[in-house]
Amino acid sequence: MVPMLSRSILLATAASLSLAPLGATAQEPVSVVATVGMIGDIAQILGGDCIAVDTMMGPGIDPHLYQATAQDVQTLNGADLILYSGYGLEGQLGDVFARYAERVPTLAVSEAGIARDDLITTDDAYGVDPHLWMDVSLWARIVPVMAAQLSESAPDCAADIAANAQAYEAQLAALNDWTRQTIASIPQTQRILVTAHDAFAYYGRAYDIEVAGIQGISTQSEAAIADIRQTADLIVEREVPAIFVESTINPRTIQAVIEAANQAGQPVEIGGELFSDAMGDPATAGGNYIGMIHANTAAIATALGGTPAPLPPALADWAAQWSIQ
Numbered sequence: 001m002v003p004m005l006s007r008s009i010l011l012a013t014a015a016s017l018s019l020a021p022l023g024a025t026a027q028e029p030v031s032v033v034a035t036v037g038m039i040g041d042i043a044q045i046l047g048g049d050c051i052a053v054d055t056m057m058g059p060g061i062d063p064h065l066y067q068a069t070a071q072d073v074q075t076l077n078g079a080d081l082i083l084y085s086g087y088g089l090e091g092q093l094g095d096v097f098a099r100y101a102e103r104v105p106t107l108a109v110s111e112a113g114i115a116r117d118d119l120i121t122t123d124d125a126y127g128v129d130p131h132l133w134m135d136v137s138l139w140a141r142i143v144p145v146m147a148a149q150l151s152e153s154a155p156d157c158a159a160d161i162a163a164n165a166q167a168y169e170a171q172l173a174a175l176n177d178w179t180r181q182t183i184a185s186i187p188q189t190q191r192i193l194v195t196a197h198d199a200f201a202y203y204g205r206a207y208d209i210e211v212a213g214i215q216g217i218s219t220q221s222e223a224a225i226a227d228i229r230q231t232a233d234l235i236v237e238r239e240v241p242a243i244f245v246e247s248t249i250n251p252r253t254i255q256a257v258i259e260a261a262n263q264a265g266q267p268v269e270i271g272g273e274l275f276s277d278a279m280g281d282p283a284t285a286g287g288n289y290i291g292m293i294h295a296n297t298a299a300i301a302t303a304l305g306g307t308p309a310p311l312p313p314a315l316a317d318w319a320a321q322w323s324i325q
């Protein structure tokens, strides 16, 4: 039985709250807006209860083409801190954030944490490949940058944020090692990752797997017939057993490649759906950054003839949380 509060107690509570604005302000979580889940998830882990994160682009949303909604503008207007990736990932939204930066702390976390020299260059308008989260050791560099910025926004929480950052960096180091080990289990000749768009170049470079995207770095142009034929030829030549669809990309292109390869006599199947530019549902393991990389890596290794390595002790808590063996 829940005791009923009398009307007078409620009124007294309301009065005391309104009389203590300073105390209320100190308890109020800092309102953080992040563009993609791969940033929002990490911000929340670092900031804990001291911050409340609003992620603009949820599961299945393509950041390259994203346009801010009226709701986003309202959310951004109420933000204490805005975190985006930069290096062209968010397309035209980059200009929008440059304007917000004039009146609210706004940080392009990749640009602040990852040096241009470490990026893979491209010949599109942006000149660099923005899919940096695919290399865990690179993405880990946004952690100290974000921790410093969050501590500035929530100074009372600085010690907690530093401790959270240290613990999370240890998890990412373990995830990086596990990913490299798992990809190395794929037989060398089959170590080739064919996906719809070029989101996996950093993954390929970091974990020693050849990568072929049917379509370019951004999703702005449709794959041409020539791209589809070229990819099918590669699959036939290398006897690739499986190729992958992406959660943010229309699977039509992949289907066209599979049909072309099958017609040329190479049986190829869909090895699973990979998270490329967005994480999965927050209620699932793939809905956080560690889980996104874990799910992708396990799917790639399994479909191409490898075996996922045992999870390291540093990821035991994460695995237990999501009931992963």
Ligand SMILES: [Zn+2]
Pocket: 064, 131, 197, 198, 199, 217, 218, 219, 276, 277
């Ligand atoms: Zn992309």
